Amino acid sequence: MPGMGRALQTGNPTIVSSFHSALLHQLLIILLVAAVCAIGFNVVRTIQWRRLKEHGLLSFPLPARAATPEPLARRVVRIGFAALWILDGLLQIQSGMPLGLTSGVVQPAAATSPSWVQHVVNSGVTIWSNHPVEAAAAAVWIQLGIGIWLLVAPRGRWSRLAGLASVGWGLVVWVFGEAFGGIFAPGLTWMFGAPGAVLFYCVGGLLVALPEHAFSTPRLGRIIVRAGGIFLLGMAVLQAWPGRGYWQGRDGNLSAMVQQMAQTPQPHLFSSWLGSFGSFVQAHGWGVNLFVVIALAGVGALLVSRRRELVRGGLVAFVVLSLADWMLVEDLGFLGGVGTDPNSMIPMALVLVTGYLAMFRLPVPLSVGEEATAGAAATEQGASDAGPGAAIEGPAGAAPATGASGGWWDRVTLSYLLRSVAAVAALAVVLVGAAPMAVAAVNRNADPILSEALNGTPNAVDTPAPPFTLTDQYGQSVSLSQLRGHVVALTFLDPVCTSDCPLIAQEFRQTDQRLGDQSRQVDFVAVVANPIYRSVSFTREFDQQEGLTHLTNWYYLTGSLSALERVWANYGVEVSTVANGAMVAHSDLAFVIDSLGRQRDALITDPGPTQVFASSFSSLLLSQIDQFLNT
């Protein structure tokens, strides 16, 4: 029956199984790419080895100049955010992501933001909602790919590119997934994750993308730490601002948030912590907020100071404060089935630790001799960082190259080659997710899987379609046999329906448009499904309302009550009136009848709770009609 407000649950088995299947297929592609990369690496290595041998060399070249190890700050931020991206990618594998992310995470995050933010976010939500399987799978591989890329490409162009990829994807997630981190929402607070966890991923990516010499002086570290300090001071002001709901315990924002987080499905231990803290906040909300304000202001002031001990003290205090907030307010961030990341505290702490290291732990240049013994610790420097005539780093401890003085190809080291191939493989992982998503994103119609998830897969049949002769919207008699030679999409619509029928009519209209020239071989037929309002005036007005009047292959048929009842019965359509102001209840069904007049498919047409499902049904109907064209 129409309009009963059915919605898909996040664990819908059709969607979940399609998601897992997509992940599996993409994993196979990735393994294939990895195998090709491994083979490619071996082939190149062999060719290179032969070339070197021809030049009388016994090993791959070693770096010809002194190098510095990767700055500790850069290594920390790179590996730290690589780990976070990988964790986020793994979290995206959760079954609830395709359907639950937008409704459970994105839309609530944008709910209190201004309408323009919601508008921006909704454009992303629409793409995700239209293509939930591709989108969720894309998020998995893009995030895993970026994480792996950051790990396997420690230095050089590949590494900086990984940083840029991290910034790019981070911005996408920050805008569309986190609604700009809620910075435009009225309840903005550091405690709930402002200015958005992924903004710190962007900062991390930006640091990795910087030229390495940026880490050679304390300037970068000072900027990071001071910016962090100013941010925390600002957050302290915001936290202290009266009238924002943080000074009150009972019914205050903080206790509401904590109580809400306690409702998230999670181990009992965590929920009991949250419950206890929530009770504490309810009882002592003013005191808790005072503590937070003082702590944020204190830490901010320490970070703004230039003295190492004070900054270190501030950093330690911040890490402790962050961990407390992470556990007691943010509830670790990734629980509940649609948690996408560990929220803001860990990445923010990582950025500040990076700032501290960049400020006080500057890299020390290595001499050539030291470099040989530094071995694996001195990770590879890319082509861009190598000076003219320098070898592009090879395995530590190998004999120095002496005769490799040709083009860059002759100076490629084995480890550089290996890491470049690994970076290419990581990029391939990103692309395996991003490419199908990009293709899907330009398709404004939702995938048919949504309609199938809601209504089940079309029921294939092969029986003669029950004949009928009725009157079209122009008063002309039309029989099913007249339409022989065309594929017929048949449905049942109430001309005075307020909800589903107009949507179903739009699905048919959309399908007609998407058929293009092939629509000449297809007729779209609706039979009135209202025993009271069934005159031609109503079918014609319905057509007017739905913009169907210009479709030459659209027939909205009606007739006497007995004639209609016969058609309803023959096609198994139930129609009944409901008392006291409700619309007529009828089955939402459609049938595909082939050009020989045989009924081939029966589909449930319930357009679902949102517009997304309507275009999804149109995709499904299109694919079903397509099967019987030219047969």
Next chain:
Amino acid sequence: MSLQHRRRAAAGRLRGIVLVAFSFFAVLAASGGSAAAASDLPLPSAIETPADSWVVLPMGQTGSLVNTFWQLLRAAPGSSQWSVVTPQGVADNGGLVAAAGVTTASTTVGFLPSQSLRFSPLSVTTDAGRTWSPAFLPGALAARPDALASGPGRSLAIVGSAVLQQPSNSPSWSRLVTLAALQRLAPQCAATALDAVAMTPTGAILVGAACHGHLGLFSASGGKWRLDGAPLPGEWRDASTTILRLQASNTQTTAVATATKGSHHALFALSQSRSGGWHASAPLPIGAGATVLASAVDFGGALSVLVGSKESESVDQITPAGSWVTLPAPPRGAVGLAWVVPATTSFGATTLDAFTVVGGTDLHVFALTPGGGKWAGAQTLQVPLPYGSSS
């Protein structure tokens, strides 16, 4: 630049950054939400003919438009026993507009569009709501209590910015007059919307329009339109006006006008003289935060309105002398009023009923006692509603 200068400049930059950052956070802190817009709902209304009393009431989850199911109730003469006679076949969560025939026993109900439906199916009964026949109206009926009228030889309906007419012997509707035509006819009225239509037993057509400075009451005779409404008296002379109700019967033609001047609002009861001119009652001031919730018009010209605010509701009735009298406070949560026709065998006057809805589906009817001293419970009706069937 000296080291001192550099330090001073750096300190200045830092102060600037801090200032900008603090300003940003301050703006964020001060930002707030926005108020919700009011919706334009048809008022619950009642009409009375010598044969029946009809009332349109909202029931169900009235906080949710989709699950507000409007009901049409009818009472026989002399009885405060109401029965639900809502016509079937269309979702009525957009609202209902009812019009009783002035000279016939027919009653027409129009379904206001809701959700994706953008035109108004009609339903007509000639047997006091026992059976209904569908009727067609091209377009969306205006969301006004008297947007439909039925009289000798034709029916009228306000659709958009036009009054449509349908001859009794034809299924087709045609345009009778447009808002633009009325604006040209009476520029002094500056009509902005069509509010109400009525037909007198002699077939005269009346149209009410929202105006500025005048009462927007027009009539047509011999195909010619004229403005009958005059400026409101006294301090309301320059007010913006709307015609909330417009009803004609054998004995009386009655209207209710709202007047708005700045933040002040008032209601006027209007009665038409034999010459066609309109006489306005004393104003009934509507306090700040209060709105007219419902209205009931008796075929003899008696008129009552239900005015509600957050705190309470009140019922006011116009007296024959043209002044307003406040009746005993209606039951808490009253949603509608209706006059009940006296039984033909009795010599009694019309009596007034008030309606409350409890839990969305329990309708309670209260009758004003003959002395007008209090409201007494008269009937309780259970109206099962199919929630979700219109969403």
